[in-house]
Amino acid sequence: xxRELLEGNRAxxxxxxxxxxxxxxxxxxxxxxxxxxxxxxxxxxxxRAFLQAESEVAAINMIYGAACTGVRVMSSSSSPGVSLMxxxxxxxxxxxxxxxxxxxxxxxxxxxxxxPSQGDYNQIVHGGGHGDYFPIVLAPSSVQEAIxxxxxxxxxxxKYRALTFVLADGNIGQMMEPAELPPMQPxxxxxxxxAVRGAKGRERRILSxxxxxxxxEEVTNLRLLERAGKIKENxxxxxxxxxxxxxxxxxxxxxxxRVAFSAVRAAxxxxxxxxxxxxxxxxxxxxxxxxxxxxxxxxxxxxxxxSGQMLDDVLRPVAGQIPVEFYGRxxxxxxFQDEVLTEIERIAHHPPTIEFDPRExxxxxxxxxxx
Amino acid sequence: MMDVPAxxxxxxxxxxxxxxxxxxxGCTHGIAHRLVAEVLDEMELRENTIGVxxxxxxxxxxxxxxxxxxxxxxxxxxxxxxxxxxxxPDRVVFAYQGDGDxxxxxxAEIMHASGRGENITVIFINxxxxxxxxxxxxxxTLPGQKTxxxxxxxxxxxxxxxxxxxxxxxTMQGTGYAxxxxxxxxxxxxxxxxxxxxxxxxxxxxxxxxIVELLSSCPTNWGLTPKESLKFxxxxxxxxxxxxxxxxxxxxxxxxx
Numbered sequence: 001x002x003r004e005l006l007e008g009n010r011a012x013x014x015x016x017x018x019x020x021x022x023x024x025x026x027x028x029x030x031x032x033x034x035x036x037x038x039x040x041x042x043x044x045x046x047x048r049a050f051l052q053a054e055s056e057v058a059a060i061n062m063i064y065g066a067a068c069t070g071v072r073v074m075s076s077s078s079s080p081g082v083s084l085m086x087x088x089x090x091x092x093x094x095x096x097x098x099x100x101x102x103x104x105x106x107x108x109x110x111x112x113x114x115x116p117s118q119g120d121y122n123q124i125v126h127g128g129g130h131g132d133y134f135p136i137v138l139a140p141s142s143v144q145e146a147i148x149x150x151x152x153x154x155x156x157x158x159k160y161r162a163l164t165f166v167l168a169d170g171n172i173g174q175m176m177e178p179a180e181l182p183p184m185q186p187x188x189x190x191x192x193x194x195a196v197r198g199a200k201g202r203e204r205r206i207l208s209x210x211x212x213x214x215x216x217e218e219v220t221n222l223r224l225l226e227r228a229g230k231i232k233e234n235x236x237x238x239x240x241x242x243x244x245x246x247x248x249x250x251x252x253x254x255x256x257x258r259v260a261f262s263a264v265r266a267a268x269x270x271x272x273x274x275x276x277x278x279x280x281x282x283x284x285x286x287x288x289x290x291x292x293x294x295x296x297x298x299x300x301x302x303x304x305x306x307s308g309q310m311l312d313d314v315l316r317p318v319a320g321q322i323p324v325e326f327y328g329r330x331x332x333x334x335x336f337q338d339e340v341l342t343e344i345e346r347i348a349h350h351p352p353t354i355e356f357d358p359r360e361x362x363x364x365x366x367x368x369x370x371x
Numbered sequence: 372m373m374d375v376p377a378x379x380x381x382x383x384x385x386x387x388x389x390x391x392x393x394x395x396x397g398c399t400h401g402i403a404h405r406l407v408a409e410v411l412d413e414m415e416l417r418e419n420t421i422g423v424x425x426x427x428x429x430x431x432x433x434x435x436x437x438x439x440x441x442x443x444x445x446x447x448x449x450x451x452x453x454x455x456x457x458x459x460p461d462r463v464v465f466a467y468q469g470d471g472d473x474x475x476x477x478x479a480e481i482m483h484a485s486g487r488g489e490n491i492t493v494i495f496i497n498x499x500x501x502x503x504x505x506x507x508x509x510x511x512t513l514p515g516q517k518t519x520x521x522x523x524x525x526x527x528x529x530x531x532x533x534x535x536x537x538x539x540x541x542t543m544q545g546t547g548y549a550x551x552x553x554x555x556x557x558x559x560x561x562x563x564x565x566x567x568x569x570x571x572x573x574x575x576x577x578x579x580x581x582i583v584e585l586l587s588s589c590p591t592n593w594g595l596t597p598k599e600s601l602k603f604x605x606x607x608x609x610x611x612x613x614x615x616x617x618x619x620x621x622x623x624x625x626x627x628x
Contacts, residue, residue: 023454023458025454051457053483054479054483057450057480058453058480058483059450061447061454064447064450065441065451065454065455066457066458068421068441068451069458073454088444095442196421196441197421197439198419198420198421198438198459199439204436204438204440206439206441206442207440207441208441212431
C-alpha cells in the first residue's frame with residue numbers, strides 16, 4: 001500500500017473497515033464526526049451494519065448487542081459523548097465482550113469546546129463506568145499510529161475478550177498527514193464459542209453482566225483482574241527516544257508526547273541530555289519502564305493536555321526516587337514546542353528538588369505564564 | 372370406569388426451561404412468558420431466536436426461556452436488540468420490557484426503534500408500578516394510584532399523566548403492529564397469545580416494528596390478593612389503557628392465527 005495524505009478520523013474509520021469491523025453505531029459529535037460520516041458510506045457499500053443512533057447511549061447499547069453476536073464491532077465519539085456511553089461501557093466490561101471504542105478527546109468539563117484535549121485520561125484509563133474493570137487503552141500520536149492502533153485494538157480486544165480504547169485527541173482526529181492504510185482483511189472470521197446467535201443444535205447461551213450472588217460477582221471481578229494482570233505482562237507498549245544517556249526524562253502521550261518530542265530534539269541540539277518516554281498503552285501503563293528510568297535519571301518532566309491525570313501514574317513507580325515536574329495546558333489548549341523546551345531548559349539549569357508537589361509548582365508557573 | 376388412553380394435552384413448551392420462575396404468586400409475568408414460549412414453539416423459532424431481557428422483575432427472564440438470551444441495561448433493550456438484528460437480520464430478536472424500563476428510562480430507545488421500523492418484536496408488560504424496586508410510581512401508574520413514591524396517590528397536577536405507549540408507537544411510520552391486550556382472564560389470555568403470534572409473524576415477514584402491550588398484575592406491590600388484582604386490571608386499568616389494535620400492517624389482513 002502506498003502512503004497517502006489522510007485525515008485522522010477518516011483514516012481510523014477505514015482502518016477499522018480493513019480490520020474487518022462488521023458493525024458500527026455512532027452519533028455525530030465534533031471533533032470525531034468525519035469517522036461516522038466515513039462509516040455511513042463505507043459500511044453499507046460493503047454490506048456491513050451501520051446506523052446513526054439516536055444518542056451515544058443508544059449507540060453503545062447497539063454495540064453491546066452486536067458484540068454479543070461475536071463479530072468485530074466499533075463505535076466512536078468525543079468526550080461528552082463518551083461520558084454518555086459510560087453505562088454501556090461498564091456493562092460491556094462486565095459481560096467480557098471484545099469491543100473497540102475510539103475517543104477523540106476535546107476540551108472539557110461540560111460542553112467545553114471542540115479543541116484537542118487529553119482530559120478524558122482518568123475517565124478512560126481508570127474507569128468512569130461503575131465497578132472494577134480494566135480496559136486496554138492505546139494512545140496514538142500520529143495518523144499512522146491512529147491507523148495501526150485501531151487495527152491492533154481489534155486484535156487485542158479479541159485476544160483478551162476485553163474492551164479496548166483508542167484514546168486520540170482532536171489533533172489526531174482532524175489533522176492530515178501521509179500515512180499508509182493496511183490491507184483489507186477478510187470478514188469471515190471464526191465465531192467465538194460464547195457468541196449468541198440462536199441455539200441451533202446446541203444448548204442455549206446467555207450473555208449478561210449480572211451476577212446476583214455477590215460470591216459469583218467476586219469471582220468475576222477476580223477473573224477481570226487476573227486478565228488485566230496477563231495483559232500487563234504481555235502488552236505494555238511504549239516508545240523511547242534518546243533515553244540511553246538521558247539525565248532528564250520527559251513523559252508524554254499522544255499529541256502532548258509528539259510536541260514533547262520536538263522539544264526534546266531542540267534541547268538535544270543545545271547539548272541537554274534529555275530523552276522522551278511516550279507510552280502507547282496507557283492501560284496497561286508502562287510503570288516498570290518509568291521505574292527503571294527513575295533509577296538512572298536525575299529528573300522527570302510529565303507533559304499533558306490536562307491537569308496532570310497521567311502524572312499520578314508516573315509518580316507511583318518513580319516512588320520519590322527523583323524529582324518529577326509537570327507541565328500541562330488545559331481546556332483545549334495545545335502546548336507549543338517552545339513552552340516544553342523552556343521547561344526542559346529550566347530543569348537542566350535549575351535542577352528541581354523533590355519536596356514540592358509538582359502540580360502546585362506548575363499552577364504557580366502557569367499563573368506567571370498566563371499573566 | 373372406562374379405560375381412556377393417556378394423552379398429553381398440556382405440557383411445558385420446549386421454549387421454556389424447567390427452572391421455576393421467581394415471580395410472586397399471582398403475578399402474570401409467568402403467563403406472558405408461557406404465551407411467548409408457546410408462540411416460539413408453534414412457529415418453530417426457538418433455535419433461531421435471541422431474546423433481550425430488561426432490568427426490572429423480568430431481569431431473570433433468560434433463566435426461564437430456552438433460547439439464546441442477552442441481558443440489557445435498564446431501558447436499553449431495543450437498542451441492544453437493534454445491534455443484534457442489524458448483524459443477524461435472519462434471526463428473530465425479541466425484547467421483553469416492563470413499564471419503567473420501556474416507558475420511562477427507555478423512552479428514547481423504544482421510540483427510535485419504532486421510528487426506524489426496526490424489525491424486532493417487543494413484549495411490553497404494563498403493571499402500572501415498579502415491581503423490582505418495591506412498588507414505586509411508574510410512568511403508567513394510574514391517576515390517584517398509591518405507590519411507595521406517590522403515597523397519597525398519583526397527583527396528575529404534580530406527577531403528570533400515565534403514558535399510553537402503544538397509542539404513541541402506533542403513530543410511528545416504522546411500526547407494523549401495535550396492540551394492547553390484557554392477562555386478567557382466560558379469554559383475554561387467549562387473545563393476548565394471538566397478538567403475540569401476530570407480533571412474531573410481523574417480524575418473520577419483515578413488516579417492521581411490532582409491540583404487544585400486556586396489562587399485568589402486581590399483587591405484591593398493589594397490596595391486593597391475586598384475585599383482586601385481576602379485578603383491578605379489568606375495572607381500573609382497562610379504562611385508562613383501552614384494549615385494542617392501534618396499528619396493524621395492511622399485509623396482515625386476513626391472516627388467521
